Amino acid sequence: MKIAVLAGGLSPERDVSLTSGTMIANALVRRGHSVAFADLYLGIGTDIPDESLFKREEMPVHKIPGREPDLDAVIASNGGSRAFIGRGIIPLCAMADAVYLALHGGAGENGMVQASLECAGITHYTGTGYIGALLAMDKDIAKKLMKAAGVRVPEGIRFDAVADDPKRIENEVGFPCVIKPCSCGSSVGVSRLYDGRELEAALKSAASFERYLIVERLIEGRELTCGVLDGKALPPVEIIPKAGWYDYENKYRAGATTEICPAPLTPDETREIQEMAVLACSALRMEEYARADFILSRDGGMYCLEVNALPGMTPTSLLPQEAAAVGMEYGELCEKLVELAVAKGNQ
Ligand SMILES: Nc1ncnc2c1ncn2[C@@H]1O[C@H](COP(=O)(O)OP(=O)(O)O)[C@@H](O)[C@H]1O
Ligand SMILES: [Mg+2]
Numbered sequence: 001m002k003i004a005v006l007a008g009g010l011s012p013e014r015d016v017s018l019t020s021g022t023m024i025a026n027a028l029v030r031r032g033h034s035v036a037f038a039d040l041y042l043g044i045g046t047d048i049p050d051e052s053l054f055k056r057e058e059m060p061v062h063k064i065p066g067r068e069p070d071l072d073a074v075i076a077s078n079g080g081s082r083a084f085i086g087r088g089i090i091p092l093c094a095m096a097d098a099v100y101l102a103l104h105g106g107a108g109e110n111g112m113v114q115a116s117l118e119c120a121g122i123t124h125y126t127g128t129g130y131i132g133a134l135l136a137m138d139k140d141i142a143k144k145l146m147k148a149a150g151v152r153v154p155e156g157i158r159f160d161a162v163a164d165d166p167k168r169i170e171n172e173v174g175f176p177c178v179i180k181p182c183s184c185g186s187s188v189g190v191s192r193l194y195d196g197r198e199l200e201a202a203l204k205s206a207a208s209f210e211r212y213l214i215v216e217r218l219i220e221g222r223e224l225t226c227g228v229l230d231g232k233a234l235p236p237v238e239i240i241p242k243a244g245w246y247d248y249e250n251k252y253r254a255g256a257t258t259e260i261c262p263a264p265l266t267p268d269e270t271r272e273i274q275e276m277a278v279l280a281c282s283a284l285r286m287e288e289y290a291r292a293d294f295i296l297s298r299d300g301g302m303y304c305l306e307v308n309a310l311p312g313m314t315p316t317s318l319l320p321q322e323a324a325a326v327g328m329e330y331g332e333l334c335e336k337l338v339e340l341a342v343a344k345g346n347q
Contacts, residue, residue, distance in 0.1 A: 001342075002034050002096045002098075003033050003034070003035050003054075003100055004036045004096035005036070006021070006040045006089065006100065007022070007040065007102040008021070008041055008042065009103050009106055009108045009113075010041045010084055011105030011108065011109070012184060012185075013105035014041075014071070014074065015064045016064055016252065016312060018039070019064050019314055020312060021062070021100075022060065024334050025058075025102075026059060028338070029057065031335055033056075033338075035055060037059060038086075040085060040103060043086020043089050044089065047088050054095075054096075094122055096124075098124050098125070098126070099341065100125075100126050100338060100341070101113065101114075101125055104186070104311075105186065110133055110183060111129075111309075112130075122345075123347070124341050124342050125341055125344075126337045127309060127310050127341075129285075132281075132285040132287060133286075135285060138182050139182050139214050140214055142307060146279075146284070146304055148283070149283035151304045152301055152302060152303050154178075154217045154305070157215050159179075159203075161203060161207035166199060175193055176192065178215070178216055181210040181213055181214075182210055187251060191205060219303050220297065221298050222238060223240070223241075223245075223246050223294075224238050224239070224295070224296055225239065225318050226273050226274060226276075226277035227311065227322045230340060231287075234326060235325045235326065236261070236262065236263040236273045236322070237260065237262075237318050237322060238263035238264060239318075240260070242257065242258065261322055262325055273294055276292070277294075281307060287344075291307070291308045291318060292307045293305045315330040
């Protein structure tokens with residue numbers, strides 16, 4: 001099959017995506033496919049793609065630097081372009097038998113790329129459609145829909161960093177609380193506050209990414225995540241950071257966390273997280289695959305924090321670990337997602 005793998009883009013998760021994308025491309029090449037790898041934002045430098053872009057050779061894997069990417073430098077390197085979708089990307093996708101979205105965050109995860117592809121008549125892309133991606137990307141909308149469907153979520157408010165009075169936070173949520181941008185990922189801009197001393201800095205940090213923020217109760221407990229593949233929950237993973245909490249550095253620095261899959265939960269807890277993950281995906285109209293993040297609170301409540309439309313996809317990422325726990329190795333998982341994309345395209 002001819003597969004276009006789209007990665008990179010202009011989100012703070014750009015580096016993570018380039019790593020997922022290069023590894024996915026190599027796994028698909030190893031399974032006999034012809035793969036054209038392209039940076040969503042930088043494009044392919046021509047409006048008329050050539051068949052020779054689809055290669056059967058593996059490529060060097062992108063390494064994630066310890067720090068978040070300098071997006072201004074990336075924009076400057078591309079002539080200051082503000083277009084999310086680079087030159088030649090749509091024609092390249094139209095040429096392919098399937099489009100693999102190895103994107104994380106931003107336009108790749110909030111439904112904009114999915115909707116753009118559909119506008120161009122391209123429906124054979126991996127992962128959920130644009131509606132599910134959009135609903136899940138906005139943590140405020142997602143929480144409201146999940147709560148209505150019976151999924152437990154942390155109590156909180158949406159906060160407008162431009163117009164709202166910070167006193168709302170103390171009055172309506174209180175401490176300890178978590179402040180995070182409504183629609184980022186990888187823990188960028190997330191702060192955990194135990195009192196008001198760091199409030200101003202936390203608001204400034206989150207608002208540097210986005211105007212709308214989530215302020216919610218901080219749930220102390222165990223960090224868990226549970227993937228859903230083709231409507232069925234995978235075994236959950238427990239994530240234990242060696243120091244601190246599950247921030248950007250602990251997410252991407254090798255060896256910074258211990259990950260246990262299947263998570264050492266009681267059968268009832270496992271059943272609950274899996275049911276909640278499936279329910280959350282259905283509430284958010286997410287199809288094909290997704291990964292829901294949870295905290296099991298000290299008093300036993302299972303709280304869903306969010307659902308990721310395009311979760312990390314390196315072989316050591318959480319969803320691939322969960323698939324491995326049911327005997328599906330990485331290349332097989334990548335190929336399964338391509339098969340689901342092709343089936344969706346044929347509907
Ligand atoms: N309400 C909360 N209580 C405790 N920790 C939280 C809460 N919300 C977020 N966190 C911490 O921040 C991390 C990132 O939050 P999350 O909502 O999953 O956003 P994202 O992964 O998209 O950045 C979580 O994995 C968790 O460690
Ligand atoms: Mg998360």
